[in-house]
Amino acid sequence: MEQYKLLIVEDSRPISTLVEYVAKEAGYQSVIVETLAECKQVLAQEDNFYLASVDYSLPDGPDGEAIDEVIKKGIPAIVMTGHLDSEIRDHILSKAVSDYIPKESSEAFAYLAKQFHRFKHNPNFKVLVVDDSASTRSYVRNLLERNLYEVIEAENGQQGLALLAANPDTQLIITDYEMPVMNGVRFVSEVRKTYAKESVCIIGLSGGGATSLSARFIHNGANDFLQKPFCLEEFYCRIYQSIEHLEHMAKLKQLADVDSMTGLYNRYAFFNKANQLGGKIESSQYAVAMIDIDHFKKINDEFGHDMGDEVIQNLALSLQQEFDREILCRMGGEEFVVWFIDGSAQSHCHLLDAFRERVGEQLVRCGNYETHYSISIGYACAPDNIEQVIQYADQALYQSKTQGRNQLTLYSTQGV
Known part of the structure; x- marks a missing residue:
């Protein structure tokens, strides 16, 4: 550490x-x-x-x-x-x-x-400074580096777009208005075609006297505006406000995307992720496992809902430890999804069955109670869309349940 x-x-x-x-x-x-x-x-x-x-x-x-x-x-x-x-x-x-x-x-x-x-955290916060004046860029860089921010520079809007594409982790842009090739307002407009205000903040700068320029920056997607020469305290205040805005939006996104009990993706976020990654999957097939806790209602009835929550959290943590490279989701209740990004069906099933056995050996404690639990798994790998492959895995999971639970079933296009 x-x-x-x-x-x-x-x-x-x-x-x-x-x-x-x-x-x-x-x-x-x-x-x-x-x-x-x-x-x-x-x-x-x-x-x-x-x-x-x-x-x-x-x-x-x-x-x-x-x-x-x-x-x-x-x-x-x-x-x-x-x-x-x-x-x-x-x-x-x-x-x-x-x-x-x-x-x-x-x-x-x-x-x-x-x-x-x-x-x-500031060394991990990247700022792009766009200004055709080398002295202004140097001054702004110096102010930012005093606070340990990582700074990259561009001489005009066109160069700024190229640097932004090469540095997609940039979170703040400070841009002048009057620049050759592409001015600041057009640059902001171009940035907003790809980057939302929730992910990248933009502060416009100008030494011109036009009172409408701040409105033009804001209307084209900037978050804030500063008139040059600016007050040092105001500069830092605007930077801090931009960071707090990004932090606030990240928290809101986390609340919307993450299951509060387990820290895994919720159903809504999982399918959003699937839509984002759908065109980027190198393999022509989706590979998905559906996992369900066996006799979960009985656990709640016998030991109480606190124990049920402990079991859910225990399984979520185990999934994160075992499948940290995959996309994990709590689909709802006691049902989970593992979306395998790479690897073969044979390797997936080997990992899943070994995981199922280890889960059955774990002892979960809650208050004065302790219990073991088991899981049933359905697995499918097919060249269909993610929603369809999840349905296949769900059918395989149903077979695992009806055939005695605590087992892995593979879906086949010829039938489960």
Whole structure:
């Protein structure tokens, strides 16, 4: 597991203790120093800090000197300050800080906690900057890299589309308006033909004075707009808002797609996935297993519904461990689906039958009760659409049930 090490530079013991607690909750190991001298000493001995929380004013460094020491070591610095007048604000922002937080704010430590979590994930967040000005691209890249984002650059909209196609994991685009070859508004319109707002956020930029330009960007699919030259705090606020939007949409999608009890695809999401992948399956056949828990009603009646839930969750976890490369679904109730992406029918059936035997050996506990359970399986592999192959597997499952349960039955086009 990756270790995230945080340097806390803070002369107030109550505040450093609170920062340390917030950091620990976010998965960081902290080192605390109280003076500029201690900060220099620690930085001379250790250079593996992932992030730093730095007090602006220290007894031996009242004007942000500790910030400079941290930044010189290439460590992202979040500045905490108890006094924030315009002069101190400007002084902080003149340095390459990642963020600053006024201590007197009631939301300060909640915001700090969010930042600690964000910085762990920011290296996996890719941003595409599109601008024909090399100096603007360099400036925006610098601002983003202070927060550890991965940045790629394009000189115009056409190049931006090519880079986006080569980097489909891009989640945020920052694009200028006035560019040769393809301007920003047309570029946004082209992006939205492929990428929805739920998957990629777009922030438009322009130094032009037209008041209607922001509306043109938004109408063509941008999520937000910034006028150049922009305020540094506003830039970061728009970035954070875009990230929170993407996180919120991801959570909504998860709620819509994932079965809450098992974490597997639900029926609706499974068939959506099937439609998405249908044209991409290299094999000319679909291979599907339908799995059902034997005598499930009896388990509920004898041990209670809590035990029934435990059995369902136990089977779901076992499926995830055994078939982690396949597409898994809780079709409903005690019925599950395994959609095999590759491999032969012979190998699938060998794996399924061995899995069935292992499931029967497992002991499930719930409260004062414990029980074994078994599963019946129907398998089909045919050159039909996914819905039809599932019906074939369901027919084979019915045969497993009627022939005594706890067995695997293969569907044949000549009959089960």
